[in-house]
Amino acid sequence: MELPSPSDVQVPTLGACTVPSPLPMAEDGFIDEGDRVLLFSSTRPLQPFLQSGREPPAFEMAGPRRKIFFDPKKLTCGIVTCGGLCPGLNDVIRSIVLTLRHGYGVQRILGFRYGYLGLTGKSSDPPLELTLELISTIHERGGTLLGSSRGPQDISEMVDTLVRQNVGILFTIGGDGTLRGASAICQEITRRQLSIAVIGVPKTIDNDLDWTMRSFGFTTAVSEARESIYAAHTEAVGAYNGIGLVKLMGRHSGFISAHASLASGDVNFCLVPEVPFSLHGEKGFLAALERRLGQRRHAVVVVAEGAGQDILQDPAHQEQDASGNLRLKDVGVFLRDQIGLHFRERGIETTVKYIDPSYTIRSLPAGALDSEFCLMLGQHAAHAGMAGKTDLVVGLWNQNFTYIPISLSVARTKKIDPRSDLWQRVLETTGQPASMPG
Structure with a gap:
């Protein structure tokens, strides 16, 4: 297995985090920026690194930070679902909204309709205001409240929409094509020198995304x-x-x-x-x-x-x-x-x-294990966005949630050996x- 370099696993950030987190939790419940999850789960592959004094490759650990980048009172967030249907889409949407509202106090959360098409402004369907009432029971249903679509859209038009709607964090829920689109949006945001974070939540029922042990919908499908x-x-x-x-x-x-x-x-x-x-x-x-x-x-x-x-x-x-x-x-x-x-x-x-x-399988509501998994994915996605991290996907590695650069996660397809x-x-x-x- 070819190992990623230290730069390959480095997650981009928008800047210094200066806002105290409003999360009601004990001090030792926060994740330090230096916390890492080793790529290896056994000791033998570690020996060359230990003998040479090099630091072994590791992913950034997901979770809430003591200081965050965005002021929740001034923040608007957006959510979009793309690609084919998959059990758990509504669960992830609901988890992100609940974490942003209850945990951080974000008041304005928009759901863009029918995938990236809804971000271009070409769709006649305006964004949904994702209130607590609207998302209260969506996890009981299959599909996605927001609708979905396939295929690329104009990157510049999508960023224009984010600027027009004053979106500070965009959560993209989709497979490798969606994640590549999210990374392209990040590049345009960087080119324009904007402070907009883009966070990916991997949706691939086939469980074929690299460097993540499990993707949501897979357990229900099996x-x-x-x-x-x-x-x-x-x-x-x-x-x-x-x-x-x-x-x-x-x-x-x-x-x-x-x-x-x-x-x-x-x-x-x-x-x-x-x-x-x-x-x-x-x-x-x-x-x-x-x-x-x-x-x-x-x-x-x-x-x-x-x-x-x-x-x-x-x-x-x-x-x-x-x-x-x-x-x-x-x-x-x-x-x-x-x-x-x-x-x-x-x-x-x-x-x-x-x-x-x-x-039939694709359109089902998530099973119990997937529902719990989706809840945690949404929570960690929200924590990443609030901390100003960007161009990343939330993963699971060695039984810990991690933040992985999108470029690394889509570089190859995970397959059975x-x-x-x-x-x-x-x-x-x-x-x-x-x-x-x-």
């Missing part, structure tokens, strides 16, 4: 995915040569599929983007599936949406979505059809039941071949 796997297993064992096929979210990373497979214990094949496979040939997936049916007369297959794209995609005719991402081909439908064709050609009777719960303990546990649980080449 829990609900397990219910779909249970249904697929029930259908499979109820039929002669029954096959239950479940497609789950995961464009580049198969964490939902892997953890849901482990949680269910009923999956026989877990196909993820990080581990290529072939359909045909003696060692391919279809042959392995046929052997499984011959042994047990049923099988459950879980596939992440980004798996097998090397088989489906035509390099000469690739399309992109509104966010500039490769438009994925539907691997679930493809596998369903290929499985049916394979066994028909061999004269083997099978029954295939296909389940795609993706949009096929050599990791996680993937080894998947192989042991499913019994699938370690590789399925053609």
Whole structure:
């Protein structure tokens, strides 16, 4: 693993903090600026640093500071949600508002509608005044109170809106595209020499953001995915040569599929983007599936949406979505059809039941663990903004909340390492071949 340099983990600030924090807490409850969270969780990687006298790499610890940058009485804050829906969006919005209002006494908090589009001024929907009454029960519902959208917008127009609305802190809740947009907004703010902080809260249900152990919505997604796997297993064992096929979210990373497979214990094949496979040939997936049916007369297959794209995609005719991402081909439908064709050609009777719960999962309210997690993310985002920190994302590392520069968090996508303990546990649980080449 390539380690970040000291400059890579340095979080920008708007200036010196001179305003005493109004938070009602004991003196030892505040976080010192020098508090850090080590990147390492074991002692062996630390030895070279200890022997050479160098300071090991570490992230800035999240939390409230004794002195803050903004005067809460004069401050306006803004919140925007971008990208696809995810369980917990409303929980994060509510947490930020509650912390700003109850903890710091900020009176004016605006919610910009439909993602970055609402920041450009092109939308006919004015910002919502996020009062305590308005956000009181939104955590009980899925989706986002503010609406969302995809795709880039004019950076200069968005900063113009922040200036016009006198916004001092902008909270952006979204995935890597949203965070890159937030960092671009920071650059324009710096160019104009404005005192506006931009704080990112990572929203990626796939749990694929680097340098953070967990993103909100992921736990809820795994829990609900397990219910779909249970249904697929029930259908499979109820039929002669029954096959239950479940497609789950995961464009580049198969964490939902892997953890849901482990949680269910009923999956026989877990196909993820990080581990290529072939359909045909003696060692391919279809042959392995046929052997499984011959042994047990049923099988459950879980596939992440980004798996097998090397088989489906035509390099000469690739399309992109509104966010500039490769438009994925539907691997679930493809596998369903290929499985049916394979066994028909061999004269083997099978029954295939296909389940795609993706949009059902995305629109759910957050589960208990995610709700608590969202609450803490929102609180730490508010603490960061009030302290004048900017161009950062709130993360979780080694069981501590941290502040990570956006540039570091989006530099690469977190993926399953096929050599990791996680993937080894998947192989042991499913019994699938370690590789399925053609």
